[in-house]
Amino acid sequence: MASSSLASKSDQPQIAKFKIALCQISVSLDKNTNIDRARKMIKDAAKMGAKLIVLPEMWNCPYANENFPIYAEDFDNREFSPSFMMLSEVACNQGVTVVGGSIPERCGDRLYNTCCVFGTNGNLIAKHSKIHLFDLTGDVCFKESDTIAAGDQPTIVDTDVGRIRIGICHDVRFPELAMLCRERGADLICYPGAFNMSTGNLFWELVQRARQEFFAILSLGDLLVISYAFTDLIDYLNYSHRAADNQLFVATCSPARDSSGSYMIWGHSTLVGPFGEVIATSGPEETTVIAEIDYSMCQLQRENLPLEKQKRGDIYQFIDCTNELSSQQ
Numbered sequence: 001m002a003s004s005s006l007a008s009k010s011d012q013p014q015i016a017k018f019k020i021a022l023c024q025i026s027v028s029l030d031k032n033t034n035i036d037r038a039r040k041m042i043k044d045a046a047k048m049g050a051k052l053i054v055l056p057e058m059w060n061c062p063y064a065n066e067n068f069p070i071y072a073e074d075f076d077n078r079e080f081s082p083s084f085m086m087l088s089e090v091a092c093n094q095g096v097t098v099v100g101g102s103i104p105e106r107c108g109d110r111l112y113n114t115c116c117v118f119g120t121n122g123n124l125i126a127k128h129s130k131i132h133l134f135d136l137t138g139d140v141c142f143k144e145s146d147t148i149a150a151g152d153q154p155t156i157v158d159t160d161v162g163r164i165r166i167g168i169c170h171d172v173r174f175p176e177l178a179m180l181c182r183e184r185g186a187d188l189i190c191y192p193g194a195f196n197m198s199t200g201n202l203f204w205e206l207v208q209r210a211r212q213e214f215f216a217i218l219s220l221g222d223l224l225v226i227s228y229a230f231t232d233l234i235d236y237l238n239y240s241h242r243a244a245d246n247q248l249f250v251a252t253c254s255p256a257r258d259s260s261g262s263y264m265i266w267g268h269s270t271l272v273g274p275f276g277e278v279i280a281t282s283g284p285e286e287t288t289v290i291a292e293i294d295y296s297m298c299q300l301q302r303e304n305l306p307l308e309k310q311k312r313g314d315i316y317q318f319i320d321c322t323n324e325l326s327s328q329q
């Protein structure tokens with residue numbers, strides 16, 4: 001099992017094109033209902049030809065600290081892990097790879113925000129626990145670290161649809177993980193996520209400003225920046241960055257918005273391509289986004305714009321010049 005490990009570049013399975021499905025589930029307070037919904041959406045997506053199916057962050061319970069201990073499952077105790085078991089069964093029955101969003105995982109006296117990846121035979125092939133916990137103060141306060149412990153390993157997994165890296169929501173803000181992914185030959189990053197209205201609005205503002213500024217700068221060199229500015233998936237600006245910086249695909253999958261909950265979800269599950277372009281997206285409602293991933297696009301983009309070769313690793317360091325400057329004065 002490639003769980004929480006980093007496979008080397010050379011043993012990557014080759015696959016050209018396939019359909020991905022992002023199941024933007026409407027999450028209710030009833031765990032069984034959530035499981036039934038997720039099963040149905042996965043089956044429907046498989047019928048529509050999806051080979052890789054992604055679920056949202058915390059799809060078996062509404063995203064709230066008080067819920068995590070109640071809905072948590074201990075994956076070693078399968079009898080009491082209905083969410084885990086459903087994902088394994090449906091992956092096997094439908095012959096699809098499932099990136100199982102995330103659910104609260106109980107490990108002894110700790111809880112983790114964990115994503116399980118199942119292969120087409122229903123086996124667990126990777127497990128990623130969210131590394132960067134979402135602690136936010138300001139207009140909206142949320143402290144995930146009150147209940148959840150942080151994972152400590154990046155996850156890259158070989159699947160029937162290629163090498164995939166997994167991150168969970170707030171993990172997307174840390175570009176180092178995405179760079180590591182490119183280093184290890186993964187052409188797709190999947191981020192189950194649950195952005196909220198506050199962080200969504202911040203990005204909206206940011207890109208609206210960017211749009212005005214960049215209209216004026218229409219040189220070829222600014223095309224990538226302009227493609228961010230044109231996207232309507234404002235809160236997913238980060239995802240576009242991760243994709244364009246690393247010239248790979250980035251898939252995000254959110255729960256649907258539920259205006260009755262304390263944490264209001266933004267939605268907008270999205271597939272971004274290696275040019276930073278939005279390939280497919282949704283609004284806030286329950287839906288499944290289906291789109292095609294063509295890995296040859298990564299190759300094309302890397303040939304056209306060879307960022308790896310152009311990189312100046314020799315100068316990307318912060319050098320402390322304090323002593324030097326003071327001795328010159």
Ligand SMILES: NC(=O)CCC(=O)C(=O)O
Pocket residue numbers: 057133134168169170171173193194195196199
């Ligand atoms: N569930 C999360 O990790 C939310 C992350 C988020 O909204 C952010 O701005 O980062």
